[in-house]
Amino acid sequence: MKRKIMVVDDSRVVYAEMKKMLDGSEIEISGYCRSGEEALERYEEIRPELVTLDIVMPGMDGLDTCKKMLERWPDARILMVSSLAYDDTMDAAAEYGAKGFLYKPFKQDDLLEGIRKALPPAE
């Protein structure tokens, strides 16, 4: 059974790259949102096992989205994805409850490993 993730990134390129890298694996993208606001609107409908969340987005940034998502859905699992690697950003994300941090650019192995580590144990 496929593991379901939701990708949140304002760039369609990131979504396309992730889709390509996950093709053939046990992981599928069950939802794609282009903003933090859209992710908060659609989370309940999609109910992914994991959310990958970009940090730099127009409107609500990824850190704020992470905080709000975990306030509303404390069992949500979030993997932060960004090229911006500030220590305090990573610390803040971990403090809010994010399960990991993946740096861009990532290779297929990095993406698979990051997602698998952040997913809940399979039922």
Next chain:
Amino acid sequence: MGATADIGWLCRVAENLACEIMQQMSGIRLESCSPSEGGDVVMDAVCALVDGDYQMKLQFCAERRMFVRLARNMIGREPEDGLEVQEYAAEFFNVLCGRFISQIHQTIRTSAQFFQTQYVASPNVRCLADEGPVYTLYFVSEQQELAEFSWTKQSIESLLRRNEEK
């Protein structure tokens, strides 16, 4: 604090990141070259603004055929249209900018955000034309495509100088 952070260091960081990220994302291999090899080549550009503890405008210029090849290599097929090429160029540049300002932050502990990534098609590439003095690094690919990575000097130069004086 770590490495001595002066302009020479910043240029080396920028050069290494541009080459590494271009290679990893698209397989295109860049090498530094001298400006005289550029001539009057027509280029497109992606530009971004950095704001926070310092202000900087950045720009990556390349011959359009390089951006097309970047998109083609990443997608695995011919890009459908110019918009698709621009999206892939913008994502490459977003990653480059993020890593560049992250490296500045890690070394001199200063924060900034980047935004407003914009693709500008030739012949109207003037993103940094009226921004004062700039640093520019020049590159050539393995297929003889030319590229440049530039950023405005003033704010970051002051920051590095203050940091050296500490």
